Amino acid sequence: MGNLLINEPPLQVLPSLAVKLDSADKALILQQIHYWLNRSNNVRDGFRWIYNSAAKWHEQFPWLSEKTIQRYLKDLEKRGLLITGNYNKAKFDRTKWYRINYDALDNLGSALGLTVPTIGTERPNGMGLTVPTNTNRLPETTTETTKENSAAVAAPSSIESDFEEIWSAYPNKKGKKQAFNHYKAWRKKSAKHSNDYLFSQLKLYKQYIAQNKDWYRPMDGSTWFNGRFDDEYQVSTEQKHEGREYWTGG
Secondary structure (H helix, E strand, O other): OOOOOOOOOOOOOOHHHHHHOOOHHHHHHHHHHHHHHOOOOOEEOOEEOEEOOHHHHHHHOOOOOHHHHHHHHHHHHHOOOEEEEOOOOOOOOOOOEEEEOHHHHHHHHHHOOOOOOOOOOOOOOOOOOOOOOOOOOOOOOOOOOOHHHHOOOOOHHHHHHHHHHHHHHOOOOOOHHHHHHHHHHHHHHOOOOOHHHHHHHHHHHHHHHHHOOOOOOOOOHHHHOOOHHHOOOOEEOOOOEOOEOOEEOO
């Protein structure tokens, strides 16, 4: 069987929607957002929302560039089919949250003469769609992760709250935005990258700071979170006795 024939769950969309939007790609993006909304646990203001980075959207639509995807999302927003919001915990995080304006979609479906109920799924705000959809989608790669891939990559909401936890304990608050970007990239590299490790490293670093406070000042947060938490420090683990001092570390 050829490698370009269907061996995996395909992305599917109504031809009618693609015609109305003048783009099969825009229709696929809207359909995929609908798929994720039905699986989202992010409820704000009575609606389910999803969010994703441009890079993660690109993973789901690899034939489209990130800029093209962003342009298509913006177009769907201008058409009134997508509604955006910002419910990020970090004030400097500008990641857009999306939900579908199902009333506008209903009007679009009515204009096309489509009145068939949604197949195999529910409208995320509890009302039935008038446009049929198919729920056979690609593996769940959005940042709204399932249990399977959440073990590999932490969701942004979890990353943000975890970052705030470790940031609140760090002694030098300079460079928070850069620190968060470093932290987020580090966390996404491996499921083994956790706050438990950072807290253990920070504990040693704070001991080093306290034992050398006469001359040493803690580095900026943006520096420490940029991999400097892996540094090794000489930290005294016992009290001084008769002029002798015992050390552990590098």
